[in-house]
Amino acid sequence: MKVIVASDPSNLPKLVSAAKSLSPEVIEAVSTDRVSVPVDKLVVADLTLNDCWTSALSEREFDLMLLPSTRDFKEIGARVAARKRISYLSDAQELELSGQLVISRMVFSGRGIEKLKVPLPAVITVDLDAFEPISEGGDPLAVEELKVDCSPRINLLERREREAEVDLSKAEIIVSVGRGLKKKEDLEMIRELASLLGAEIACTRPISADFKWLPEERHVGMTGVRVKPRIYLALGISGQIQHVVGFRDAETVISVNTDPDAPISEVSDYFVVADLYEVVPRLIEEIRKKKGS
Numbered sequence: 001m002k003v004i005v006a007s008d009p010s011n012l013p014k015l016v017s018a019a020k021s022l023s024p025e026v027i028e029a030v031s032t033d034r035v036s037v038p039v040d041k042l043v044v045a046d047l048t049l050n051d052c053w054t055s056a057l058s059e060r061e062f063d064l065m066l067l068p069s070t071r072d073f074k075e076i077g078a079r080v081a082a083r084k085r086i087s088y089l090s091d092a093q094e095l096e097l098s099g100q101l102v103i104s105r106m107v108f109s110g111r112g113i114e115k116l117k118v119p120l121p122a123v124i125t126v127d128l129d130a131f132e133p134i135s136e137g138g139d140p141l142a143v144e145e146l147k148v149d150c151s152p153r154i155n156l157l158e159r160r161e162r163e164a165e166v167d168l169s170k171a172e173i174i175v176s177v178g179r180g181l182k183k184k185e186d187l188e189m190i191r192e193l194a195s196l197l198g199a200e201i202a203c204t205r206p207i208s209a210d211f212k213w214l215p216e217e218r219h220v221g222m223t224g225v226r227v228k229p230r231i232y233l234a235l236g237i238s239g240q241i242q243h244v245v246g247f248r249d250a251e252t253v254i255s256v257n258t259d260p261d262a263p264i265s266e267v268s269d270y271f272v273v274a275d276l277y278e279v280v281p282r283l284i285e286e287i288r289k290k291k292g293s
Ligand SMILES: Cc1cc2nc3c(=O)[nH]c(=O)nc-3n(C[C@H](O)[C@H](O)[C@H](O)COP(=O)(O)OP(=O)(O)OC[C@H]3O[C@@H](n4cnc5c(N)ncnc54)[C@H](O)[C@@H]3O)c2cc1C
Pocket: 177, 178, 179, 180, 181, 203, 204, 205, 206, 207, 219, 220, 221, 222, 223, 224, 235, 236, 237, 238, 239, 240, 241, 242, 243, 246, 256, 257, 258, 259, 262, 274, 275, 276, 277
């Protein structure tokens, strides 16, 4: 079996690890720069636009193509599969090969897992959070520089990196607020608590998208950031699945909610039925006392 993995250089080590789990005869990598990964061949091409990636990848022969589950590669993967008239699936979290290829992926925003039998050849995008980068070192056995003659129909006018204020995915402690917070000014006490705990502040989608009290990059969940802190302190958050899916890898979840039946109770290690407006000031006071400040 020949597997092609294709992505920008930073994601290749995880894709190669996913490919190796299937023990194929040949692994070929396609990327935009030289990368030190143990594959049979590395193809380096100057590919920037989705149109060009699609053309370059559609030319190649393979049994299985693995791409990262990013917005762009999901589009590229679907287009390659359509051009070649082969199967396409997105967001694989596990790949198994025993006679045939079976993939597992989350459904219903993480409430369930489905297993699907996929006929080869196929293009599959892989959830990179589910794979560790390849541990085995080594360079490609061969490198090919590919000239791509691509005249894209869609042209890039400008690409600017957004200046992110914070990378929540690396935060150790997170204090997260939901609609239990009554007004923007009350974020002050949340900031104070977060500062005393050395924590980052996060929120549910309504707080950033609807109320605009915090920037979008601080909203956790299906359409926001996925976090895995040691402690996730959820204040006034109901625990809808679209939010919960974003912190399911947190080590310890502590939540404060006035509603004893709030769904967040089911995913919390400690569930405090209380008013956050009583709990937060008391927490601040207690931590201050402990710190002697
Ligand atoms: C397609 C789609 C994608 C979505 N993606 C996301 C996503 O990525 N992230 C996300 O967060 N949401 C997302 N949502 C929205 C999600 O479904 C919920 O609406 C949202 O998470 C609810 O936010 P909340 O918990 O802040 O508000 P609510 O559901 O209104 O909950 C507020 C909670 O605060 C409690 N409360 C009230 N007052 C107090 C108080 N004084 N002290 C303590 N507790 C109090 C209440 O009992 C309640 O449980 C998405 C929705 C859709 C349709």
